[in-house]
Amino acid sequence: MNINASASKAQVVITGAGPTGLMLAAELRLGGVDVVVVERRASGTVGESRAPGINARSVEILTQRGLGAKFLRLGKVLPGVLFSGIPMAPQDLDPEWPSAMILPQHQTERILTAHAVELGARFEWSTSVVDLRQDDRGVEVTVAGPSGPGTIHADYLVGADGGHSAVRRLCEVPFPGDDPVSWWVVGDVALDFPPDGRGVFGRNERIGTYQISRAEPGWFRLSLMRATPPVDRTAPVTLDELREVMRDGLGTDYGLSGARWMSRFSDGFRQITQYRQGRVFLAGDAGHTHSPIGGQGLNLGIQDAVNLGWKLAAVVNGTAPDALLDTYHQERHPIAATVLELTKAQTALIKPGAQNDALRAVVSEMLAVPETCLHLSGILSGLDLRYPLGDVHPLLGRRMPNLTLSTDQGATEVFDLLRSARPLLINFGADGLAATPPAWADRVDYIQAELPASSWHLPVFGEVPACDAVFVRPDGYIAWVNPAGMSLAYDTLVAALKQWVGHTRRGAITA
Structure with missing residues (x-):
């Protein structure tokens, strides 16, 4: 695409080709969205470790998209979790605890760039966003690149351009927080x-x-x-x-x-008040900045991208209502707020002084308590996350475990079924559920499998009752459950499909 003083078009423009922007570009392409990534650098990160920590939940997400093996082949698996440098070993308490890893950021970006390019994302390197205007029809993004100024007309714009985000500045988004002192x-x-x-x-x-x-x-x-x-x-x-x-x-x-x-x-900490600004969204460090102690920045960004990507693709494609996009802020803002508070505590603990030394000694003893170790490891690993999707069953809102399923086509793992970033309905034996309800059959994948066990093990939470059927969102979180042994709650399944998929019949969208 040659922007040179001429208007160009894209359904979504992403500013920033760091891990957040790259992951989002790939997610949007899986949803069939035409996406352009605008990056001020001439190329991706070269030879920098920068943000090397990839937590357990991010490793799972990458595995869901078929990338886990590439990361694990290049990276170093971590034997535990660090809290301000103090080691915790949740694997000793729970052998099924998924692995985190270390991989220099330049290698992470190389893998994600190749993934996005393979899926068809377009890139504009050495190009900066200098202005933007939006109305109820779209966003006009003014850029400056090697060939001069230009304009890209898009349906939506996502600022994934880091802690000094130009998009955040241009949108004049409030960015409250704490000024640095160290x-x-x-x-x-x-x-x-x-x-x-x-x-x-x-x-x-x-x-x-x-x-x-x-x-x-x-x-x-x-x-x-x-x-x-x-x-x-x-x-x-x-x-x-x-x-x-x-x-x-x-x-x-x-x-x-x-x-x-x-x-x-x-040790400055800030978070924007709203992740959505009309047709503009902020993701990753553009929405929240904090010290890197604890290694949360890259992971928050990747998980922001995977939460937003499928929702934005559904709205762009006209199969879901605009209100679906509001759930991005509703779900992700509280997660980052919690992580920022925990990062503040970790940052305070690395500072010098006799009082901090004493506090570290006390915290070290507390972290040896199994319940404390699992609780804090759960937050730092991203495994404890539960979106507020209801309390009918303890699995609602939580990550779908990577169960090995027995089907008529043979054994398969749940994460393999999520590679295309499509909603997934799994029936473990619920009577009357032979397929995805017809109105959503073209949007939601269906699989019949045997119930793996009477209970499922989730790190942090332990054993939870199994289900006769589950509806899994494209980001891997469970949005509907039919408890084992209960009659099929068809009306609640329909309600969940309306809420998260939106498409009820050809050409119709429900709010």
């Missing part, structure tokens, strides 16, 4: 004399908890607090600054000889 430097560095030869995760009275860990062959991930604030916190980090901060806080720079990426972060 700063850290971070980067991928080359060290001639790394501590212990392999790196270290340490703590001292001057800068608190610090990290020097091997990111990839030849490169170490460095993260440590500045003992004094930076003179200019907006200035790029330099090697000289890294040496100064290391010597000041650690007494040595361990032979720092180079860096492929350097940055800084702070």
Whole structure:
């Protein structure tokens, strides 16, 4: 597409080709939406670890889209969960706890870019959004690229352009929160004399908890607090600054000889008040910024994208009402608010001082209590998430486990059935449910399977009663349940389909 001073069209424009924007582009393409990704950089992230932590729920989501094996082949599976650097081992309490992993962000972006391109997403690199206007018919996005200025006319715009989001600024969205009081430097560095030869995760009275860990062959991930604030916190980090901060806080720079990426972060925390602004949406760091302690940013963004993608595709395609898009804010805003509060606590615990040392000791003891370990590990891993979809059954609103199903076509796993990002109705033996109700037959996949067990195990929650049938949204969350042994609640199934799929008969949309 050549924007050069001429109008272009797309059903959805996404600004930002980070993990959030890339995941959303792929989700929209699975829904058949024409999508253009606008990215100010000339290419994706190159040689940066940046946001390497991929939590257990994100690994599950990637597996649902057929990408899990690629990530696990390249990444390093984590043996546990860290709370401000304090290890927790939920797998010791629950052997079925799914794995999290570490993978440098440049590799994550490479996989997701290839995935989006394969599905047909279009990209405009070296292109920035400079203005936008919207009305009840669409959004006019003014951009500046290598060929000059141009305009893209779209049905919707999604700002996935990071903590300094241009889309957020142009929409004048309130962004309340806490101003920073402390700063850290971070980067991928080359060290001639790394501590212990392999790196270290340490703590001292001057800068608190610090990290020097091997990111990839030849490169170490460095993260440590500045003992004094930076003179200019907006200035790029330099090697000289890294040496100064290391010597000041650690007494040595361990032979720092180079860096492929350097940055800084702070303990500022902010979240927008509304994720939806008419036909404009904000996702990932564009909607919530916080310190990276705890590794939640990338995971929140990927899960924002998967929540929004199928909903936006259904509305763009005219098979669901506009009100469906309001549930994006309703569901995702509280999740990020909870994570931000937990991240504040973790960030406070990494700071130096005798009082914080004492608090860390107390917290370490608390984290050894099984109930506390499972509760906090559940939040950090994303496995405890429950959307407010009702209380008829404990599975409602929770993640569908990756059960191995026995069908007439052989054994299959639930996650394999979600690869196309379509709604899924699974019948484990409910009488009178031989297929998807006719009005939704073209929109909702149906499978008949044997009931795997009388109860299902969910990490964090333990054993929950099994069901005779479930309706699973494209993002993998259960939106309708027919409890085992109960007569088919056909009316509640129809209500769930109306709410989440919207299409009742050809050409008709219900609110």
